[in-house]
Amino acid sequence: MNAIVFLLASAAVEHGGSAAPTVGEQEEHGAATILFHHVLDQPVLGLPSKHLLFFVLAALATLFVVRMALRRYRGGVPHGLAAAVEMLVLFIRDDIAEKSIPHEGRKYTSLLCSFFFFILVAALLGLVPFPIFPAGKPGVLTATSTGNIAVTMALAAISFVAQQYAGISKYGVIGHFRGLVPPGLPAWLLPIMVPVEILSMFTKPFALMIRLFANMLAGHMVITTLLLLIPLMAVVQTFFGVAMIPISLSLGLFIMLLELLVALIQAYIFTLLTAIFIGMYAHPAH
């Protein structure tokens, strides 16, 4: 974050000369410290958590953009933003919800749309660097709220509740748990199958949580590491640092473009897997 820009600006001046950095300085500005300062949650701008800030920003941006699209939609033939949102919503309804949850896709479309748009907006917002000036020093603030495991855990918990609700609302509590094991199973298999099915009930949302979290974390770590190569090389010799700038920036830009793709794919996968799991509980194997 700020430390990176500060280091980028000062690396050539500070470490380029003959004065070797002291041990204490290295500890404070070490590459690993900066990397984890960037990806872990930090208080920022007087607020307790940067991920919370970006979480609220992403939620507000989602609401605002979709409401704006809705208002334009009422005018008649949708174009521009309204057409884009309509295309995505139709895609979620027809290709994700109704294909994965037969007969009941529409009931869960609103939930799946919320998942898709929130994860997409949160991931895209995490790629935008915001300039900030804490204590007069220039810095950059970027954070992906879905790169925090608490946020993805909450999303996965909502997904878990939706999956269980799909089964329980249709078959009742007893029917739902009876439907976990296929009927006609030999009785001696039950002691194995019941624990396995109950375990898989929890590993599904757990996998959703880890997948989204790790994807968002990994992109930021790679970009930060690539940018940190500049000061790391500048410590060796100033010229190496300067020569590293175009390489680092172009590689970082490439990863940023890849992250655009990853944002879309992760939003799609989270939504699709939630729909598939809901469909599995709504229609267990008979």
Added chain:
Amino acid sequence: MDANALAYFAAGIGAGLTIMGGAAGIGRLAASAMEGIARQPNAAGDIRGAMIVAAGLIEGVTFFSLIVTILLAIK
């Protein structure tokens, strides 16, 4: 070797093995999907969708072990 060095060593080896497994899985998946698309260009959309889901599942398992290696490395 002290404990920290062993942890870093394990993290490096683990990350390498993880990538080998993930790359083998997704590589096989992509190869089969391309063969399928080449045989049936009409079904390209469906095959691509199924491929992305399977790739996501493989990737999820890969990330489990990558997180273990990260925990080893920052221990």
